[in-house]
Amino acid sequence: MMGGQGDGGTGGREERSIPIRFEKCPVCGQYGFSDTHHCPPYWEVAVADDPEDVHRIYAIDAGIAAEIFVGLWDDEGVIAVGGGQIDVIVTGSDGSITKYTVDGTMVPRYDAYETVPSGEG
Numbered sequence: 001m002m003g004g005q006g007d008g009g010t011g012g013r014e015e016r017s018i019p020i021r022f023e024k025c026p027v028c029g030q031y032g033f034s035d036t037h038h039c040p041p042y043w044e045v046a047v048a049d050d051p052e053d054v055h056r057i058y059a060i061d062a063g064i065a066a067e068i069f070v071g072l073w074d075d076e077g078v079i080a081v082g083g084g085q086i087d088v089i090v091t092g093s094d095g096s097i098t099k100y101t102v103d104g105t106m107v108p109r110y111d112a113y114e115t116v117p118s119g120e121g
Contacts, residue, residue: 028058041093045069048087048099062090066100080104 043065
């Protein structure tokens with residue numbers, strides 16, 4: 001039997017509760033549980049035509065970092081709405097450099113819900 005008799009199984013130790021919260025990480029900006037969150041690796045990403053304007057993006061791999069970057073960079077939707085493309089350069093923390101062409105599309109979505117005419121049902 002774990003713990004002492006009548007002590008709730010704590011072995012005489014005082015139990016302290018650590019509050020677990022689902023919150024935004026101040027480092028990577030992703031949401032997770034405070035007790036289990038680990039930031040993904042970071043990548044330095046820039047538009048190929050402007051390699052000096054580098055942004056740090058946290059993502060699980062370089063391709064996802066390129067996609068996240070363009071989603072943030074394309075704040076007016078030029079790439080997504082126009083169906084365009086842009087070349088970006090992604091540098092890993094190990095110094096590896098990869099060039100990606102990122103394109104975007106806006107996909108319309110339509111939802112239908114059955115309605116009951118007035119006076120019926």
